[in-house]
Structure formats: C-alpha cells, structure tokens
Amino acid sequence: MKKNIQKWFQKYKLHLLIWALFIFYETVVIGLVFNIFGHPITYIAHYTVNLFLFYLHGDLLFPWALKERKAVFWRIPFILFLEVTCFILVSYAIDKSLMFWHIMAAEEQFHLNFHYCLKISYRCLYFLGFATGYYFLITYIKERKKTSELETQHLNDIINNQKSEQELIKAENAFLKAQINPHFLFNTLDTIYHNIDASSPIAANAVIILTEMMRFAVDADKMGDYILLGDEIDQAENLLYLNQMRNNHALGFRLSYTDEVRQIYLIPLVLLTLMENVFKHGNLNVPKHEAVIEIFVKNQALHVVTDNLIDYNPSKKGGGSGLNNIEKRLRYTYGDAVDLVWQTSDANHFILRLSIPLQMLEVHNKPAGKYK
Structure with missing residues (x-):
C-alpha cells in the first residue's frame, strides 16, 4: 500500500x-x-x-x-x-x-x-x-x-545493421582464409608425399589418403544438400585404413555394405560421424568383440547398423552430441520417417540402428553431382 x-x-x-x-x-x-x-x-x-x-x-x-x-x-x-x-x-x-x-x-x-x-x-x-x-x-x-x-x-x-555488415565482412574474410589455408595444407602434404614416396611407400600412401579425406571434408559444403553414399563409404574406408595403420592393423573393425547402397543419395557426413563415434567410444582391441558397421537395403528402406564393444576409459567419455546432431539433421531433412535408436546390450555392446524409407530418400534427393 x-x-x-x-x-x-x-x-x-x-x-x-x-x-x-x-x-x-x-x-x-x-x-x-x-x-x-x-x-x-x-x-x-x-x-x-x-x-x-x-x-x-x-x-x-x-x-x-x-x-x-x-x-x-x-x-x-x-x-x-x-x-x-x-x-x-x-x-x-x-x-x-x-x-x-x-x-x-x-x-x-x-x-x-x-x-x-x-x-x-x-x-x-x-x-x-x-x-x-x-x-x-x-x-x-x-x-x-x-x-x-x-x-x-x-x-x-x-547500429545493428552496421554490426551485421561488419560480422558479414569478418565471415567473408574468415571464409577466404579458410579457402587459402587448406590449399596451403594440401600443397604441403603434396610436398611431403614426394619427399617420402621413395623411402617410405606406406607413409606416402597414408599422406595421399589423408589428403583425399581432408579435401572431402573441406569441400563438403560445396557438394550440395546430398551426396552419393558411395563417395562417403570411400572416405569411411580411408578413415578405417588410417586408424588401422596407426594401430598396426590390430583393430577389430569391419565395414560391410552392398553395391546398391553406393548409388543412394544421402545428406553428407552421416556415415563418417557414426564411424568416428565407434572409434571414439568403442573398444576395438578384443578379438571376439569385433566392431561392425553394416549398410544395406531391406524392406524398401536404407539401414545402417553399428555394433561395438563399449570402452569405459574415462578419457573417451562424451556427451553424445555427435549422435544428437545426426538425428536433428536427419529429422530436419526426412521428418518423422527417420527411425534412429541406440541402446546398450547385456554384453556391453553399443548398438545403433538407423533406417530411412527409400521413398523418402527419392523424394528429397536432389543430387548436385558426384564428389571428385
């Protein structure tokens, strides 16, 4: 009062x-x-x-x-x-x-x-x-x-417009720098390759594969909204090769896919993110617990299944942001038709299952061309 x-x-x-x-x-x-x-x-x-x-x-x-x-x-x-x-x-x-x-x-x-x-x-x-x-x-x-x-x-x-313009200029400058820096890196890797090709063919091959993967990552934003799944499978095999080489080819990891899935167009970096998740959180050193990624078509749907033994090393713990990001991107593109689930089995295996109806893939896919 x-x-x-x-x-x-x-x-x-x-x-x-x-x-x-x-x-x-x-x-x-x-x-x-x-x-x-x-x-x-x-x-x-x-x-x-x-x-x-x-x-x-x-x-x-x-x-x-x-x-x-x-x-x-x-x-x-x-x-x-x-x-x-x-x-x-x-x-x-x-x-x-x-x-x-x-x-x-x-x-x-x-x-x-x-x-x-x-x-x-x-x-x-x-x-x-x-x-x-x-x-x-x-x-x-x-x-x-x-x-x-x-x-x-x-x-x-x-004032806000001026700030936006300044931020846009900064973003453009950053983009130009991002374009310049990869070219510098690729040229450097090319120089390294030519210097070690004769003395260490294995290391030279690793440099070539690494260059190809980095070029794929840098050019991902130029590929359009969709890319051939076969192109990303090639990079997944490169990633697997590099990790095997770092670990003396002792990792228990198998990437399995059918030929027909290579011709399917999908939003980029889904498979690579799933594979990175296996490398980051999986225990790949137990012979009887081989990590597997399977890609196949069944019942008019594309299926991706990952299965790996969980590594409980505290240094490898994460918040699952990669999987959450994949789910958001997939649902934004394909809606509720996407079925993405993951769970931990009684045998301490992390199992993820992704399925997308082929009909939804055909409706949304507008290929921008094969990645080169």
Missing part, C-alpha cells in the same frame, strides 16, 4: 505542485489583495469539483470528442453543453448546502437565475480552457516521446 502511494505521488508530483501554487494564488494572494476569504470547506468543495471537471475534460471527454474527425462538429458542442450544465447544477447544489449548514453566508435572493448561471459558466469555461491546454500539452509530450523512441529504434537498427 505504501509503495503504491509513493509510486502515485512520484507520478503526479508535478500536478500536485502546480495545483498547490494555483490554489494558493486564488485563495491567499487574491484574498489578501481584495480582503476576501471564504471558509476552508467552501474552498475544498468547489476546488474538488473544479479538479474533477479539469481531468474529466482533459483525459476523457475531449479526447473522445476528437477521436473521430467526422463527429467532431457535434461532439465538442455536446460535451461543452453537458459539462457547463452539470457544473452549474453541482455548484448550485454545493452553495445551497453550504448556506443550509451556515458555512457560507446565506443570501435572501439566492436562486438559479441567469446572473448565477453566467457567473458559474465563466468559472467553468475558465477551467475547461486549462483542461484543453493540458490535453494538447500531454498529447505533444507523448508524440515527442514516441518520435524519440522511434528515432532511437531507428538508430539502434542502423
């Missing part, structure tokens, strides 16, 4: 100050000049009516009269007549009551006559003039505030 009162006072403190000065001028200053003072209750009663008329006209009736241009010509005379009439009647009733209670000096010939109505009408129009000026002042302040907010918003939009 106290906070509400403070909030109200803070909002209308300027109004209170102006009205206090105005009432002081009319009651004290004019009273001293003309030596005319009334009873405090008389002042309270009449100024209450004056203030009510002021805000009723300035905040409600006058804005209503101006709301529709076609109705202004009759609304303004109507509210003026209504306000003046009510003000005269209320003022007359207050004066009669004050005389009855002997608060104001009684007049023998006090009637609701033309002279009284003329005097009170002048007083009413006096406050209606102030209220009209108050309305236009408040309207002007609101419009200025609205204009200022629009200008501020426009300025903020300009």
